[in-house]
Amino acid sequence: MPDLSAFPITEKWPARHPDRLQLYSLPTPNGVKIPIMLEEIGLPYEVHKVDFSKDEQNSPAFLSLNPNNKIPAILDPNGPGGKPLALFESGAILVYLADKTGKLLPADPAARYHAIQWLMF
Ligand SMILES: N[C@@H](CCC(=O)N[C@@H](CS)C(=O)NCC(=O)O)C(=O)O
Incomplete structure (x- = not known):
């Protein structure tokens, strides 16, 4: 079971399932x-x-996870190299999740950048 105790955010919002991606958010347009x-x-x-x-x-x-005080933010216990990865900014998180799972972003470089173009738009 991953140990997320090094991340202070888990003190305020404890992980009941520390093996799962932890999402800190609210139902707003970005959230x-x-x-x-x-x-x-x-x-x-x-x-x-x-x-x-x-x-x-x-x-x-x-703020320990996102010093820019904005949702959404994530803490992935199974980040690159099997280590936990904390991430904020919705665009960065979406690209990360696409790369992690090989879904929703094309492998073809031009198509990939066009998809990212519309994501940033
Ligand atoms: N560029 C950021 C914008 C995030 C953002 O603006 N989040 C708003 C809610 S939609 C927020 O957390 N506002 C809280 C505040 O500014 O105090 C992203 O895409 O993640």
Whole structure:
């Protein structure tokens, strides 16, 4: 079982399933991008609500994962090299998940950059 104790965010939002990708988000336009993709690619995940009404995006625990105080952010226990990977910025997370699973981004370089172009748009 992966050990995520080195990440302070897990103190405020404990992982009940530390083997699954941990998603810190809220149903906002940017916040829903990641669960939509996770459902599309079928990757198991555990979601944690970052409650804006409690200013949780500015809590020290959340800022330890994203110093830019924005959702969405993830902590993947099975990142590159089998090590945990923390990531923020929805575009970066979507590209990471596509690369990780080989889904939703074309392998052809030109097609890949066109897809990323529309993602950034
Ligand atoms: N460029 C960022 C934007 C993220 C963003 O703006 N998130 C908003 C919610 S949709 C947020 O966390 N706002 C909290 C705040 O600014 O305090 C991304 O794509 O992830």
